[in-house]
Amino acid sequence: MYQFIETICYREGCFQRVELHNERCNLTRNHFFGIQHPLRLESILKVPLDLIDETVKCTVTYGIDIVRVEYLKYQMRTIRSLQMVYDDSVEYAYKFVDRSKLADLLKLRGQYDDILIVKNGLITDISYANAIFRRDDVWYSQGRPLLFGTRLQSYLKEGRVTPALLRPNDLQLFTEMRIINAMISIEDSPVIQICNIKE
16 A cells, blocks of 8 residues: 655654645545545654754654554755766655665665756756755746745745756756755755756
8 A cells, every 4th residue: 555755844843734745645645545535644743852053854654544653853865966877757745755766766876965856957956955046146946847846835925935847957957956845944944056966
């Protein structure tokens, strides 16, 4: 049976964007299992006392029901360089526990910190986060990412990020790249220089 995850950020005493996580979780359960009765993730979230003053990565594994909930003190990875990889068959519209396809692509990174995946001629995501690109004072994201992360959804609704169809040749138009996911904001993201993305 399929299993999925939601990664929820706990920071400064609260869980972030829980409604968007609920929405994605319940759309996934409905799509794969036909379940219409919604889960409310906030009802099962409780940070351990020894982590209550930390930034915590909360991982909820679920299928039809909740399988487990894990809490880890968050430590950001160092990402400064990317290897572009091309794969038109990769799919990750739902947050499966099984990330074997992404793991196989990550093996192609060589000496670089991570990968930037190109699908059907369009730049999508790195192995674990959405990619955003700055031109002047505007941030752009791929209009067709592999996964619409909750932070990306939030930024799009707020107008902080503009969707576009981005191709490898478009990289020269931008001054920098950053990554965003449930745990990483624009402000927290490492800066990736465009010259450090290898085609």
